[in-house]
Amino acid sequence: MEQRRADNIRQTLEQLIITGAFADGERLDEIRLSQRFSVSRTPLREAFQMLAASGLVELVPRRGAYVRHPGIVELVEMFEVMAELEGMCGRLAARRLTDDALNEIKQAASDCETALESGDSDAYYDENERLHNLLYAASGNSFLAAEARKLQRRLQPFRRMQLRVRGRLMQSMDEHRAIVAALENGDAEAAERELRSHIAVQGEKFNDLMAHYNQSKLKRAV
Amino acid sequence: MEQRRADNIRQTLEQLIITGAFADGERLDEIRLSQRFSVSRTPLREAFQMLAASGLVELVPRRGAYVRHPGIVELVEMFEVMAELEGMCGRLAARRLTDDALNEIKQAASDCETALESGDSDAYYDENERLHNLLYAASGNSFLAAEARKLQRRLQPFRRMQLRVRGRLMQSMDEHRAIVAALENGDAEAAERELRSHIAVQGEKFNDLMAHYNQSKLKRAV
DNA sequence: GTCAAGATTTTTGTATACAAGATTTGCAGT
DNA sequence: ACTGCAAATCTTGTATACAAAAATCTTGAC
Structure with missing residues (x-):
C-alpha cells in the first residue's frame, strides 16, 4: 500500500x-x-x-x-531561461569540474552516441537527460542544479518533440562534443556559449515546429 | 471576513x-x-x-x-543564480526596452537617490525593489520576470541586511547609475555585466557580513 | 542500571460532514 | 421572446472524525 x-x-x-x-x-x-x-x-x-x-x-x-498549458510565447520564454541556466551550469562546471565528474559526463556523452548509432531516439533522450543532469550537478551550485532540473522537467515533453525533428539528433550530438571539449579544456566561456545555444536553438526553432505539427500532435498525445 | x-x-x-x-x-x-x-x-x-x-x-x-533556513552555502548559491537572472534581465531589457519603460526605470532610480539623500534606508529599499521589478518586466520575458521576482522575494531579508552595511547604499546607487546608463545606451553587454556584479557583490560579501553579525542578528530578529 | 519488546499516546494522512460562495434554473413581468 | 430576480443546486473551503504510522512510555529481563 x-x-x-x-x-x-x-x-x-x-x-x-x-x-x-x-x-x-x-x-x-x-x-x-x-x-x-x-x-x-x-x-x-x-x-x-x-x-x-x-x-x-x-x-x-x-x-x-x-x-494551464504554456502557450508558444511562454514556451519560448521558458527555453530562453533554460538556455541561460544551462549556460551558467557550463560556465561554472568548466571551472569547478572534478576528474570524476568529467569522466561521468564523458561516459554519458558516449552512451548518447551509442543510442544515436542504434537509432533509438528514446534511449538517446534518456542518456541526454542524464548528461544534462550530470552537468547541472557539476556546476557545484546545488540550488542552480535544482532549478535547472525543475525547468528541464517542465520542458521535457517539448524537448522530446524536438528530438524527433529530422537531423536534430545528429546536430545535438555535435553540440555535445563541443560542450565536452570545452569542459575538458576548462574553457568556461566556450562551455557557456555552447550550452546556451544548444538549448536556445530548441526554443528558437519551436515556432517552426509548432507550425509543422500544428497543435494536433500535442492534443493527440493523450 | x-x-x-x-x-x-x-x-x-x-x-x-x-x-x-x-x-x-x-x-x-x-x-x-x-x-x-x-x-x-x-x-x-x-x-x-x-x-x-x-x-x-x-x-x-x-x-x-x-x-528550512538556507545556510551560508545555499545563500551564496542563491545569490549566484540571482546575479545571473538579473544580468539576463539587463541584457534583454537593453535590447527590448521601450521609452516608457526606460522613463519609469529612470524615475525609480531617481526616487532611490531621493531616499538615499534623506538617509532613509527603508525607503531606499522599497524604491530599489521597485526599480528591480521594473527591470524584470522590461526584459520582455514574463517567465523570467516571475522567476526573478520569486527569488528576489526569498532573498529579500538578506538583501535588506546588506543595505545596512556601511557604505553599501552609496555603492549600490553608483551601480544603479551605471545600469541605467547602459540601458539608455542600449548596451546589452554592459547592462548584463553591471547587473550581474550588482547582485554578485551581495553574495560574495555575505560571508563577511555573517561573520560580522555572527548569527545573532538573524536569530534576534524574531 | 541498561536494554528490549510491547502497550500507550501523539501525530500525520485521509474520509466525511457541514458552511458559505458561485452557478444554474425557474418563474414573473414586460 | 427576453430580462431580472430569487430559489435551488452545485462546488469550494473548512471543520471534524477516524485510521494508521511514528514516537513515547512502561515494564520486565538480564
Whole structure:
C-alpha cells in the first residue's frame, strides 16, 4: 500500500496534464477526480497545491483548479531561461569540474552516441537527460542544479518533440562534443556559449515546429 | 471576513519563518498552530504545501513540516543564480526596452537617490525593489520576470541586511547609475555585466557580513 | 542500571460532514 | 421572446472524525 496518496495523485495528474489529457483551461473537477482515483477530496486538493506551485494548474479562489498549458510565447520564454541556466551550469562546471565528474559526463556523452548509432531516439533522450543532469550537478551550485532540473522537467515533453525533428539528433550530438571539449579544456566561456545555444536553438526553432505539427500532435498525445 | 484562510496562514507563516520566529529544523506543529490561528488543520496543511513549494519548509512524509533556513552555502548559491537572472534581465531589457519603460526605470532610480539623500534606508529599499521589478518586466520575458521576482522575494531579508552595511547604499546607487546608463545606451553587454556584479557583490560579501553579525542578528530578529 | 519488546499516546494522512460562495434554473413581468 | 430576480443546486473551503504510522512510555529481563 502506498504511503501518501496526495503524492501519487500529483504524479499521475502531472503526467496526464503534460501529455495533454486535459485541455488548456479545463477545470479539474474535485468530485469526479476523487471518484476516478477512489480517494477523498482532501489528498486531491493537496495535489492541486503542488501542481499550482509548479505552474501546471492555476488555483482560482472559490472557482477551482484550472489546467494551464504554456502557450508558444511562454514556451519560448521558458527555453530562453533554460538556455541561460544551462549556460551558467557550463560556465561554472568548466571551472569547478572534478576528474570524476568529467569522466561521468564523458561516459554519458558516449552512451548518447551509442543510442544515436542504434537509432533509438528514446534511449538517446534518456542518456541526454542524464548528461544534462550530470552537468547541472557539476556546476557545484546545488540550488542552480535544482532549478535547472525543475525547468528541464517542465520542458521535457517539448524537448522530446524536438528530438524527433529530422537531423536534430545528429546536430545535438555535435553540440555535445563541443560542450565536452570545452569542459575538458576548462574553457568556461566556450562551455557557456555552447550550452546556451544548444538549448536556445530548441526554443528558437519551436515556432517552426509548432507550425509543422500544428497543435494536433500535442492534443493527440493523450 | 477573509475568503481563504489557507492563503492568510501561508502569508503569516512565511513572514514568521523569514523573520526567524522559527529556528532552522523546527517542526511546525499542526495542532498547536491550528489553535494559535484558530483554524482547523485542513487550511494549515494547505499552507504547508505552499511553503514547501517555495522551499521555506520541508515536508517529511509521516513526520511533519520542518522549517528550512538556507545556510551560508545555499545563500551564496542563491545569490549566484540571482546575479545571473538579473544580468539576463539587463541584457534583454537593453535590447527590448521601450521609452516608457526606460522613463519609469529612470524615475525609480531617481526616487532611490531621493531616499538615499534623506538617509532613509527603508525607503531606499522599497524604491530599489521597485526599480528591480521594473527591470524584470522590461526584459520582455514574463517567465523570467516571475522567476526573478520569486527569488528576489526569498532573498529579500538578506538583501535588506546588506543595505545596512556601511557604505553599501552609496555603492549600490553608483551601480544603479551605471545600469541605467547602459540601458539608455542600449548596451546589452554592459547592462548584463553591471547587473550581474550588482547582485554578485551581495553574495560574495555575505560571508563577511555573517561573520560580522555572527548569527545573532538573524536569530534576534524574531 | 541498561536494554528490549510491547502497550500507550501523539501525530500525520485521509474520509466525511457541514458552511458559505458561485452557478444554474425557474418563474414573473414586460 | 427576453430580462431580472430569487430559489435551488452545485462546488469550494473548512471543520471534524477516524485510521494508521511514528514516537513515547512502561515494564520486565538480564
